[in-house]
Amino acid sequence: MDGSKKKIILGIVVFLLIASLTFITIKKYRYPPQKRFQDKEILIIGIDGFNWHVLGPLLKEGRMPNIRKLMKNGVYGAADIDIDDEHLWSPAIWTSMLTGKTMDKHKINSLYCIYKGKLLTFPMSTMRREPALWNILTRHRIPSSFVSFLATWPVEKIYGSMISCFAIPWAFIKNADYLGREDFFKKYGNPRWLTYPYELMDKVYSYIPPAEEIDEMMKRYGIPLSIPRERGMQEKEGHTVITEHLREKFLDSVHTDVDLSEMEIIGILFLSGQVPRMMFIMDYISTQLAVDFIRKKDTVVDAVYIGGVDIFSHFFWPQSKNPARDMTETMRNYYLYIDDLVGQLLEDAGEDTLVFVMSDHGYRYDFESKVTRHDQEKAVFIISGERVKNIGEIENVGILDYVPTILYYLGIEAEGMAGKILKNIFFSLPSRQ
Numbered sequence: 001m002d003g004s005k006k007k008i009i010l011g012i013v014v015f016l017l018i019a020s021l022t023f024i025t026i027k028k029y030r031y032p033p034q035k036r037f038q039d040k041e042i043l044i045i046g047i048d049g050f051n052w053h054v055l056g057p058l059l060k061e062g063r064m065p066n067i068r069k070l071m072k073n074g075v076y077g078a079a080d081i082d083i084d085d086e087h088l089w090s091p092a093i094w095t096s097m098l099t100g101k102t103m104d105k106h107k108i109n110s111l112y113c114i115y116k117g118k119l120l121t122f123p124m125s126t127m128r129r130e131p132a133l134w135n136i137l138t139r140h141r142i143p144s145s146f147v148s149f150l151a152t153w154p155v156e157k158i159y160g161s162m163i164s165c166f167a168i169p170w171a172f173i174k175n176a177d178y179l180g181r182e183d184f185f186k187k188y189g190n191p192r193w194l195t196y197p198y199e200l201m202d203k204v205y206s207y208i209p210p211a212e213e214i215d216e217m218m219k220r221y222g223i224p225l226s227i228p229r230e231r232g233m234q235e236k237e238g239h240t241v242i243t244e245h246l247r248e249k250f251l252d253s254v255h256t257d258v259d260l261s262e263m264e265i266i267g268i269l270f271l272s273g274q275v276p277r278m279m280f281i282m283d284y285i286s287t288q289l290a291v292d293f294i295r296k297k298d299t300v301v302d303a304v305y306i307g308g309v310d311i312f313s314h315f316f317w318p319q320s321k322n323p324a325r326d327m328t329e330t331m332r333n334y335y336l337y338i339d340d341l342v343g344q345l346l347e348d349a350g351e352d353t354l355v356f357v358m359s360d361h362g363y364r365y366d367f368e369s370k371v372t373r374h375d376q377e378k379a380v381f382i383i384s385g386e387r388v389k390n391i392g393e394i395e396n397v398g399i400l401d402y403v404p405t406i407l408y409y410l411g412i413e414a415e416g417m418a419g420k421i422l423k424n425i426f427f428s429l430p431s432r433q
């Protein structure tokens with residue numbers, strides 16, 4: 001055999017070796033959940049700003065059947081948040097909830113972040129200094145899916161699937177019917193890091209309904225298509241646009257020539273007055289994607305973030321000292337919509353699934369500054385399932401307790417967590433085998 005032939009054969013051998021190793025890795029990566037996790041399914045429903053001021057009266061009226069069912073089969077109450085008013089930012093609180101660590105440790109402590117000298121709306125996942133639940137599950141080879149949670153862009157590679165917080169907004173604004181902003185998309189093309197795996201983005205696009213369909217759905221639920229003028233929005237040429245005041249405050253100073261920044265995406269959405277539609281449909285699509293992951297049954301933990309309650313609360317919260325009494329129709333209707341989404345998620349989850357409903361804060365109307373602010377009080381939590389004692393309302397549950405409790409349920413040691421394990425809510429645990 002001459003030298004060149006040897007080289008070719010060697011080349012082929014090396015190629016086959018690499019190919020088979022790659023194949024083994026891929027195959028290993030796609031394995032169904034290990035047996036020891038098969039009866040430990042967990043569903044996490046994160047609802048931003050979900051709170052008892054609205055939920056309580058609706059339950060009394062016999063509404064919210066799906067939430068009621070969860071409450072009946074478990075424990076519930078108002079979560080201790082224990083964060084000062086200055087830091088009650090949703091991405092910061094959610095990061096605490098999903099890392100089990102306080103802000104001084106995970107370092108996500110604002111609504112904004114500075115990236116390459118620019119101010120961006122929402123911190124980036126790369127700024128988080130502590131592992132989140134999805135990282136811990138990945139380390140233990142527990143397959144999971146996470147949909148739309150805040151501060152998850154750029155998306156992280158996990159053992160499972162992840163839809164970052166900007167995947168659905170991106171797909172929504174890419175639908176040029178809304179904005180006529182093809183120039184924007186030509187400039188940026190198709191961004192990576194919105195979903196993991198990357199191909200999931202096609203699925204996200206496929207769920208965006210035509211504009212008329214969204215409007216139709218919103219009308220059916222009694223949810224307004226635009227935001228009231230006095231809350232920072234105004235009508236302009238038939239569209240609701242952000243007022244000059246807010247524009248100055250949030251947008252003009254920050255969103256020029258930032259490459260693919262969240263700020264630009266959010267800025268365009270605001271300027272085009274699409275926020276109510278975007279949030280409404282984001283909640284809908286997040287739910288459909290989560291239902292798909294639950295149905296596939298190859299994950300142990302499925303988690304979905306529903307953000308519309310927060311946006312609608314900021315614009316439609318009653319200007320009242322007694323919000324539970326004076327709640328607006330829009331808020332009530334949005335909660336009824338959320339209950340339908342929760343129903344869809346529960347339909348495909350097994351009877352023995354452990355369900356967490358969690359929220360990050362409540363609201364209060366600030367009469368001095370005339371805006372609705374986040375509040376420590378009345379954030380909802382519900383933990384429900386066959387293995388949870390149905391003892392109703394409980395106290396002393398904090399937002400830092402969720403991750404340690406989830407890990408305990410899965411039989412994993414929690415490391416350095418500030419919260420406590422809610423051992424007493426379970427009357428049995430999945431088998432440790």
Ligand SMILES: [Zn+2]
Pocket residue numbers: 048049089090091310360361
């Ligand atoms: Zn929030």
